[in-house]
Structures are given as structure tokens and as C-alpha cells.
Amino acid sequence: MTDSTTSELGLVRTEYFTIDRLVLESGEVIAPVMLAYETYGRLNAERSNAVLICHALTGDAHVAGINAATGKDGWWDSMVGPGKAFDTDELFVVCSNVLGGCQGSTGPLSPNPATGEPYGLDFPIITIGDMVSAQARLIEYLGIEKLLGVAGGSMGGMQALAWAAKFPHKINSIIAIATTAKHSPQQIAFNEVGRQAILSDPHFDNGRYYDGKAPERGLATARMVGHITYMSDESMAEKFGRRFRESTSKQKFAADFEVAGYLQYKGDNFVKRFDANSYLYITRAVDLFDLAGEKELAATLAPVCHASFLVLAFKSDWLYPANQSRELVRGCKLAGIDVTYCEINSTYGHDAFLLEVNEETHLIRHFLHKILRESAQGLNNDEHH
């Protein structure tokens, strides 16, 4: 299905790592936790060239290359590979499916050891911090004491920030793209509508739908809302305008505007690859995200003042607007962090973090080269002591 010339990384395999027991921020325990992950490039002898990439809401561990089992390209293949933004000739890149996910890692569709049935709503509420705790166990297992960087866009950026707050001494740098240090009420509201659509679906059955029909209409509606927020008014106008499409349905309120057809198509496709319960848990984790909580952001970031930050935002992104990134940058500056901020011109809205490859490539390559160089000097200096 996939043109093998599209990825220089060739075939990659998803691997699995098991954590016996993970204590969550709530105090609840999940045992065991499996994480699906992939790696690209080679860990150097000093184990100093590892970068963790964290995926967004519905992403997975397969960030680049061609998956040996599915034949699919990675979701950020344009950015990860030899000579790319995350240059696998120099870096060892790791990506794992988040805790609570449905693409190989333990989540609500995994069997509950207590019953042998899928957890469903018996799965405990998880946080972005819990996702990061599980990743930290994977990183430790891979023999990496300190990451060169943690990078991600959107919810991936939140995980990167949570790494900074939870494990300040395990990172050299953070790349936070199109993200925020805390979810705003508007962002919560959009997720809430999506969750309500799932909960209202008659097939939801309190999360115990695995033997029957899934709450597909509800999940598709949730995804439609999501997709509106991922695009900009301008990109929708460019892509669809007010054009009508040939509707296959003669129903009176068939989605016959091109934009409506597109959203419906995206919604219908999404339900084939995503679990509705995972959608509930992961959006909830995102809504609960508030890096500093009652504290000042600068105070929360102070322990990570040795690290460098690259913060990227996109002008037409109204879901994670640039002012949230600037607030994060302000917190970094007040904490004495070496932070670079770029606001990229793009009409793609929030989707820009997946699409503005050229600009991101330059910014991220330069940033990581510098960190790599500094890290190597640091290692050399250590040798002299």
C-alpha cells in the first residue's frame, strides 16, 4: 500500500515493554502496564543522543519509517529520519504509545487482570504525568540516564513539559510545539462536547461495548468537533470554500457541503482505528493538565533551569493559540531557562505542527545540533575532572 521510497528509514517494528506495576498520581495502581514503542537510529556509546518524541491525542508509537506489520508510514515521517529534523544519523529516537491509548499500550480496552475482560470504565483516570511516568520507565529500561531531548506537539508538547517538571535532571532539552502549560476552559469545552457525544451514544453501554457495536456515531461526532478545531477558518476556506459535493445520500440533511463531507469522512475513518473509551480517558488527561497548578509556572520550571527549551507556535492555531506559548516562554524566562521562541506563519491552524515541515525542520535541526554539541562538550569536560 505504501510507496517504500517515502521513508529512508525502511521497515520498522513496534516493540513492547512491560512495567510490572505503575503507581499513578491519583495513588491508584495499574499492574501490569505494557507500552508499545519504536526506536530509530542508534544509541551512541555514551548513551547521550536519545530523543523521546511524544505523540498527540490520537497518535501512536509509529512516528517514522514503514511499519513492518501494517505497511503504514509513520505519522511524522517527514520529520524523523536520516538528515531530517530529528536526524537519525546522529540521534536515537524513541516514541511510545501513551498509557491509556489503544495502539498497543495498556488502556481501557486492555484486559483487566482482575476479570480477564477489557477494563472499560474500570480503568483508572490517568494524567499526562502518568503517561510520562510510564515513558520514564521505558527510557530507563533502554539504558538511558538522561535524554538529549523530549519533543512533541499538542498533547505531545504537554508530555514534554511534564517531563521537565517531573524529571528535570533526566533531560537536556524540551521541544514544545503548539501546546500549552494548562488547558483552558475553551479547550476543555471542546473535549467535553466530544465526550458527551460518546456518552450519549446508545451503543456506549457504560463503556462495556467491546462485545457488540461500538459507540461509533458518538466517537465520529467527537472527531468532527476535533477536526474543526485543528484547522483554521482560512485553511477551510482554501480547501473547501462553500462548494457542494455529489452527495451519495438523498437524505434531506445529508452533509452535502464539501467541508461537511470531509468532516464526516474523517469521523467515519477515525472510529475504525480508535477506541471510544481511550478517547474519553486521554481527553480527560489533557483537560486535567495544568503544569503549575496553584504554583507559579516559573517556580515549577525552576528545577529544570539547566535545560534549553524550544517553543514553537503557529499564527493561525486558534485551538492552542500563540499567547499560550508566550505564557510558557515567559515562565521559562522567569525561571532563567535558555528558551527560544518562534511564531511560525501558517494558515494550517493547529494542524500546522504536522504540516509546516520545512520551517520546523530548520528550527529543530539547529536547536538539537546545538544541544548535541553542548552535551558532547559536557561529557568531555566530565572526562577531565
Next chain:
Amino acid sequence: MTDSTTSELGLVRTEYFTIDRLVLESGEVIAPVMLAYETYGRLNAERSNAVLICHALTGDAHVAGINAATGKDGWWDSMVGPGKAFDTDELFVVCSNVLGGCQGSTGPLSPNPATGEPYGLDFPIITIGDMVSAQARLIEYLGIEKLLGVAGGSMGGMQALAWAAKFPHKINSIIAIATTAKHSPQQIAFNEVGRQAILSDPHFDNGRYYDGKAPERGLATARMVGHITYMSDESMAEKFGRRFRESTSKQKFAADFEVAGYLQYKGDNFVKRFDANSYLYITRAVDLFDLAGEKELAATLAPVCHASFLVLAFKSDWLYPANQSRELVRGCKLAGIDVTYCEINSTYGHDAFLLEVNEETHLIRHFLHKILRESAQGLNNDEHH
């Protein structure tokens, strides 16, 4: 229930006007059509002081005063009355529930004369132009040849613009607030999600739900999406922040953020007063709205170049953003229309058109005084010929 001191207009009664037969823009016919309407103030001897106010998506004929039957305040009582923006000491104000509505005017819940049952989805698709055609018959019936003005916010503004295009010689002025000359794909997309939520509700039953349970969850979800778009990020942050509320439900994904509770409350209340089929038809009319279509906006507006326009937008309104108003103003200017444009500072988002009473009052009072004066001079001049 209502404090009677809140309206100087006192009790008002909803009246009903019947049109034998209305030919729609599609060529289809509705016969008969009933319009619910209210009037305020007195029509002067010259019949020259009438202003039509058009309501937004889910509004009704009861714009001001206290409804004699329900005891409720009008939806724009702050703006209509003695000494107010629409000064009933000087003006004769008319407001009617739109064609397709569910608050007294003929719509999908009205009996279909062919069957005696509610129309449901047998009701024909209507347009903003059709709403205006019905209003024009009402205005004629009231003995008004030419309106001093047509005013409205949001969908009400679209009706005002449709008046300008369809009946250029029946109006002296247009007040178009927080609106657009054509619905954008993003605006269509939000409505589409709402419609999908209704169509997906198992109680929808292809629109024949009047004997049973209505598709309340679907309609509530649609309204939740709507309410997010009516507020701004900033107003939500001011009103709710990230605060939690005491949740009455112990459900795992209960809406326990204040913002979520508010949206749920708004959604649940809405279904008590609004018909899901009407929501489908009216949002569809709004989505179809494209004043100029294939033509240039200026060419469409050229026949109304004798009229004066007041165009108001709000800085934090991201649903009907100011650039759409500026495009409308550009069309007016190119058509040689005397147009005044104000972009009002407000954090209320789209809701601002209902809330920024002080600023709107000054702008609209001054504007209408001038039109009234010019109209009186025009009448005097006519007498001399």
C-alpha cells in the same frame, strides 16, 4: 417569575398573521404560513417610523417587554423601549418569529395540511430569503410601504442583509450586527456537527418524534457546540477558569469542570424550548446564506445604494469575526452606500451583540435618529413636489 420593573414597555401580546400561500426560493410552496409577531410603540401617521428587528438562530418574536402569556422578558429588552437604542417613543418596532421556527410561526412542528400531522422532514428546505419574504408580507399587512430600518445580530443580521438585496426600495436603512454576507466553511462545519448530533440521536426517528421522546441528547450536544462558539476564550476564562464544581453525578466522566457544567445546563435547558427539526432547518438556512452568490457583493448591493448601513462587529467574536463585517463594509463602499462601521472592544465573543448594550445603544440611537430626520425631510420634500 419576572420582575415587572425590568421593562418599561409593560405587558405585550404575541399576535398572529396568516399568509395564504408562500412561494419559496426553491419554487416549493407552503400554504398557509402563520407568523407570530409583536409590535412596540406606535406607527406614525406617515407610516414612516417602522423598524423591523430580526432575531438570531433560536430567538423569537418576543424582543421586548413582558409577554402577557408567559411573563417572560423579551430577549433584547435592554435595547428596545422608551429612550432605549430602538426608542419606542419615536419608533414602531416589529419583530416576528422566523419561518421554520418553533415559537408560533409555521415550521416543521406545525401541522401539514395534507396529513394533519406535523410536517417533520416533509417541511421544505427554507432560506434566509424565504424568512424575509414572509416578513415582507407581514410588513405589507401592517400597512408599511417602506421600513425606516431592518436590524439584527447574527442570523438576524443576515435577514437584514437579505432585505437589502430582495427589497431594496422598501428600506431606508440596515443595521447588521456580528454577522456576515456569506457563511464560511468553518461556520458551516460547526452547524454540521450540531445537525449530525441530532440526526444520530436514536430518538430522532427521521424527524417523526413528536409522539414520543424528542432527540434531546442530540439537540443538547448541538447547543453545547453552539455555546462554545458564542463565547470567547477570554470570557470563558473569566467566567469559569479551570474551576471544578460539585458534581451531582458520580459517573466517571461527569461534567465536573464549571465550564462543562455550564454547557450541559445550557444544552439541557435548550431542549425544553426548542424543536430539533427547527434546529435542522434554520441552521441549514444559515449555512446556505450567501448574499451575493456568484455575483460581486457590490453588484448585489448596488440597488440599495440609497440606504444607509450601520455595521457592527466585536473584536473577540471569533464565530462571526470582524473581517467578515469589514468585507461587508467594503461591498457597501464599492456600491456607493453610506455605511458606518464600528468594531467594538468586548471580551464577550459573539454573545457581545446581546450584552454590549451601552455601546450599541449610543451607536444605534444616533444612527436611527439621523435616518428618522432624513426620512422626515424626504417626506417634507415630497410634499413640495
